[in-house]
Amino acid sequence: MDRKHLKYTLTWALLITMLFVLIELLTVFDIIGQYGITTIVLIGINLIAAVGLNLVIGMSGQFSLGHAGFMAIGAYATALMTTALPSIYGFILSLLVGGLISGLVALAVGIPTLRLRGDYLAIATLGVSEIIRIIIINMKITRGPAGIFGIPAFVNWQMVFVLSVIVIIIVVNFVRSTSGQAIIAVRDNDIAAESLGINTTKYKVMAFVAGAILAAIAGGLRASFIQSVSPQDYTFMQSITILIIVVLGGIGSISGTVVTAIILGVLDVILQNFGTLRMVIYALVLIIVMIFRPKGLLGTTEFSLQKLLFDSGGSHDHNDSKNARS
Amino acid sequence: MTTTILKTHDLSIKFGGVTAVDCVNIEAHDNELIGLIGPNGAGKTTLFNLLTGVYQPTHGTVSLFNGEKLAQVNHVSAYKRAQLGIARTFQNIRLFKTRTVIENVLIAMTNQTAAKTIHAIFRTPSFYQHEAKKRQHAMALLDIFNMAHVADELASNLPYGQQRRLEIVRALATNPKILFLDEPAAGMNPQETAALTALIKQIQQQFQLTIILIEHDMNLVMTVSQRVYVLEYGKILATGTPTEIQQNPAVIKAYLGDDMP
Numbered sequence: 043m044d045r046k047h048l049k050y051t052l053t054w055a056l057l058i059t060m061l062f063v064l065i066e067l068l069t070v071f072d073i074i075g076q077y078g079i080t081t082i083v084l085i086g087i088n089l090i091a092a093v094g095l096n097l098v099i100g101m102s103g104q105f106s107l108g109h110a111g112f113m114a115i116g117a118y119a120t121a122l123m124t125t126a127l128p129s130i131y132g133f134i135l136s137l138l139v140g141g142l143i144s145g146l147v148a149l150a151v152g153i154p155t156l157r158l159r160g161d162y163l164a165i166a167t168l169g170v171s172e173i174i175r176i177i178i179i180n181m182k183i184t185r186g187p188a189g190i191f192g193i194p195a196f197v198n199w200q201m202v203f204v205l206s207v208i209v210i211i212i213v214v215n216f217v218r219s220t221s222g223q224a225i226i227a228v229r230d231n232d233i234a235a236e237s238l239g240i241n242t243t244k245y246k247v248m249a250f251v252a253g254a255i256l257a258a259i260a261g262g263l264r265a266s267f268i269q270s271v272s273p274q275d276y277t278f279m280q281s282i283t284i285l286i287i288v289v290l291g292g293i294g295s296i297s298g299t300v301v302t303a304i305i306l307g308v309l310d311v312i313l314q315n316f317g318t319l320r321m322v323i324y325a326l327v328l329i330i331v332m333i334f335r336p337k338g339l340l341g342t343t344e345f346s347l348q349k350l351l352f353d354s355g356g357s358h359d360h361n362d363s364k365n366a367r368s
Numbered sequence: 369m370t371t372t373i374l375k376t377h378d379l380s381i382k383f384g385g386v387t388a389v390d391c392v393n394i395e396a397h398d399n400e401l402i403g404l405i406g407p408n409g410a411g412k413t414t415l416f417n418l419l420t421g422v423y424q425p426t427h428g429t430v431s432l433f434n435g436e437k438l439a440q441v442n443h444v445s446a447y448k449r450a451q452l453g454i455a456r457t458f459q460n461i462r463l464f465k466t467r468t469v470i471e472n473v474l475i476a477m478t479n480q481t482a483a484k485t486i487h488a489i490f491r492t493p494s495f496y497q498h499e500a501k502k503r504q505h506a507m508a509l510l511d512i513f514n515m516a517h518v519a520d521e522l523a524s525n526l527p528y529g530q531q532r533r534l535e536i537v538r539a540l541a542t543n544p545k546i547l548f549l550d551e552p553a554a555g556m557n558p559q560e561t562a563a564l565t566a567l568i569k570q571i572q573q574q575f576q577l578t579i580i581l582i583e584h585d586m587n588l589v590m591t592v593s594q595r596v597y598v599l600e601y602g603k604i605l606a607t608g609t610p611t612e613i614q615q616n617p618a619v620i621k622a623y624l625g626d627d628m629p
Binding site for chain 2: 047212215216218219220221222223224226227230231233234235236237238239240241242342
């Protein structure tokens, strides 16, 4: 690692630590309160799920509506395992197991369905998600439609914060790896990618599986935080909630996803005061953003400290080619 | 001593009732430059698609030299054939348009000297070394084609002739044994075509590979090709050196019609 990379990495580390300390101070002096902490945790959880979905939709260009199904797998894995094994190790293990099962399901489902494109794939993944939900409703161990209550709580905002940061770093670095670049090449032009020796199915499935694992981790965190799971939490609407974050932030932009997850989380809090008007305002915000920024808030651009701080005098045009560097 | 590097036996494909390629037997040797010509709709691009694995033949076989002998590759998918040393360009340019010139070349090197994904995620020194090496290799390749100065331009911002040239560079970055060029001069002006003619010769000398070329520009084909195949209605009409082809009555008839005065 040369000096430039080191400087860059340290700047990021400093910014993240500052944010962490800021939130810590806000909670210590009780400025944001319990409700604020809940919001921060839910933002982090949505963020992890949305980054995973962006990997599928944005990077590999496969339109998936099945994210809720994979979140449900993670949520139930954590619910069942931490109830049986109520310790932090049990919880960590449950996240891993949930991720593993979810990844395997995605692998099994992905190989046949990722041959489909566009709307067809969306419908197929939606079907998969519903199948997962219906299996959960009909299984004894998951206690059917009633769900599981009294799940031990292991999640605090510090944990979600750190996990979100780790997930973002891993995903951003993955996208810049050879595999990540191959995934984007398949999205941009699959015939050309194939002619260059890139196994298109493999890379599509890779992105799909990675997205499913992240969804499961988000589901597991959510289950332990809310301390209950029920099949109703993981319907089509949950997939849509995550999808909105990805689309609004900009399909293919991880920074966009992060920014939008935070904005929508905060917006949710502000709109609490508006009562029934809340959903109307929320919908209006979505429509307005889509009219004025049809490619999402950030399009396909990535936020880059390097461009902002280290490239003096460089142009800051929204050039989506530049996002592979940073 | 030349080795046969590619051979087809009675290669045919039907789309419904249309036989687009009909019992084609061709072969290509090591380090040979072959022209493939024929009227529009003769099945030239379909033949390319059969050879590169985009289509599966309804009848007949495609065989590739794998270092020891010719091996049948009928059921080998397109990406695996690319890994076996087949590279191609497309009639309608298929660049990764939203990526830069050098990124287009780097993507073609996916199967070579790739740092393990795990190294990329943790940003180990090995990742940076690999990246630097790949970039160096890509730049060297671009330099050969006088494109190093546009390395950081968006592929879609390049002029048409350079986009075609970039497609060739990208194909060469896969380190191929056979290069298929599908109408590389299409849409080029005479100057660009002249430059391309020189370039194709240069590629073959420098990279020591077999080139199979579809082209409508007869001047280009006849200048660079060592051997020419003529395709009409999916069948091989004639084969021979450029001079033989130019004098072949069947070819003249296919191109110009019957009633020559």
